Amino acid sequence: xxxxxxxxxxxxxxxxxxxxxxxxxxxxxxxxxxxxxxxxxxxxxxxxxxxxxxxxxxxxxxxxxxxxxxxxxxxxxxxxxxxxxxxxxxxxxxxxxxxxxxxxxxxxxxxxxxxxxxxxxxxxxxxxxxxxxxxxxxxxxxxxxxxxxxxxxxxxxxxxxxxxxxxxxxxxxxxxxxxxxxxxxxxxxxxxxxxxxxxxxxxxxxxxxxxxxxxxxxxxxxxxxxxxxxxxxxxxxxxxxxxxxxxxxxxxxxxxxxxxxxxxxxxxxxxxxxxxxxxxxxxxxxxxxxxxxxxxxxxxxxxxxxxxxxxxxxxxxxxxxxxxxxxxxxxxxxxxxxxxxxxxxxxxxxxxxxxxxxxxxxxxxxxxxxxxxxxxxxxxxxxxxxxxxxxxxxxxxxxxxxxxxxxxxxxxxxxxxxxxxxxxxxxxxxx
Numbered sequence: 001x002x003x004x005x006x007x008x009x010x011x012x013x014x015x016x017x018x019x020x021x022x023x024x025x026x027x028x029x030x031x032x033x034x035x036x037x038x039x040x041x042x043x044x045x046x047x048x049x050x051x052x053x054x055x056x057x058x059x060x061x062x063x064x065x066x067x068x069x070x071x072x073x074x075x076x077x078x079x080x081x082x083x084x085x086x087x088x089x090x091x092x093x094x095x096x097x098x099x100x101x102x103x104x105x106x107x108x109x110x111x112x113x114x115x116x117x118x119x120x121x122x123x124x125x126x127x128x129x130x131x132x133x134x135x136x137x138x139x140x141x142x143x144x145x146x147x148x149x150x151x152x153x154x155x156x157x158x159x160x161x162x163x164x165x166x167x168x169x170x171x172x173x174x175x176x177x178x179x180x181x182x183x184x185x186x187x188x189x190x191x192x193x194x195x196x197x198x199x200x201x202x203x204x205x206x207x208x209x210x211x212x213x214x215x216x217x218x219x220x221x222x223x224x225x226x227x228x229x230x231x232x233x234x235x236x237x238x239x240x241x242x243x244x245x246x247x248x249x250x251x252x253x254x255x256x257x258x259x260x261x262x263x264x265x266x267x268x269x270x271x272x273x274x275x276x277x278x279x280x281x282x283x284x285x286x287x288x289x290x291x292x293x294x295x296x297x298x299x300x301x302x303x304x305x306x307x308x309x310x311x312x313x314x315x316x317x318x319x320x321x322x323x324x325x326x327x328x329x330x331x332x333x334x335x336x337x338x339x340x341x342x343x344x345x346x347x348x349x350x351x352x353x354x355x356x357x358x359x360x361x362x363x364x365x366x367x368x369x370x371x372x373x374x375x376x377x378x379x380x381x382x383x384x385x386x387x388x389x390x391x392x393x394x395x396x397x398x399x400x401x402x403x404x405x406x407x408x409x410x411x412x413x414x415x416x417x418x419x420x421x422x423x424x425x426x427x428x429x430x431x
Contacts, residue, residue, distance in 0.1 A: 035345035053354025061362035065390035078282035083250025104245030126246040128237040132200030145230040147237025166192030166216025177215040181226035327427025339420040347412025355404040366390035
């Protein structure tokens, strides 16, 4: 044992006269100092153990931060696409339509004014979704069209698509205009200024056609969508379908946290209609979140097990080397519980130092990615990548630190239990 390290002994009779709180605190400080000295006796082993804990902590924080950033990005994209809330008839969410807008909303202007009266509602955007054919005269192909309010749609939603040629739709245009997905425009050999024809079934089941001019082309980053996507105005879509209905209303709120309260409030105000939130309309978000939770959850368990085994091995080696020392301390009157607490504190120190170092590494990496951007490759089904960012979440950091310190403390406490309770004679005779 290090000659400069004082031998811990059970509290003497004089400690009974001191206040309980002061005595208890001093006792813990005494044993913590003793544990610190013991961890420094074999600096190389302690350094390796703390380094493993640091790597495990950093890996858990980086993986968890990446998952949280992905969740937040997908949530924002889903809310930007459909609105924080989507309002429609109950049948529009559960039943297929025999003819376009069979389950559409009526009296939309009055309904919009009622929704805009809510203090949390920032904007209400109507949408008309329909399918049909689009033709250049020589070739026809299937389209999946969406009628929107041009000015409000592109200003409220932000950059939800990338314009590759021409410009976005605007209100008050003198001729019917559309925007085409880049792959669809390439298939029809269309460019800004090209005349095309839209063909669709009306709400009465008859066919209707309308000549339009291409205003621009765009890409959503999803090749399959770009092969069929067409944007036009709500007014043009209603003229083509011969109706005044809309498919749904997208309700955009002032903040994401207001979604659930606003959903309950608007649902109570409009009992005959169905109010869905963005998450209920985002199966891709739900699938990715479930997948990532399983992947990173399993990764966290594996890392935790590795750290526990490393700390357990290090403490087991230290205890074996100090068995005779433990016997000597027992012979001097030190209680087994005190020795077990001291050894557990050693594991806590190693885990705590490693966890703090790992948290520092994770924080530096997360900040570095903001200064030096790194792009991820395109995920399956998409043609564009996305920036790699790591979310810095205080709750995640606190939970990971507590978990890492708790695991290392528990591992040290468990591995020390047998040795500190062995007979003193056997411990002194250990070689």
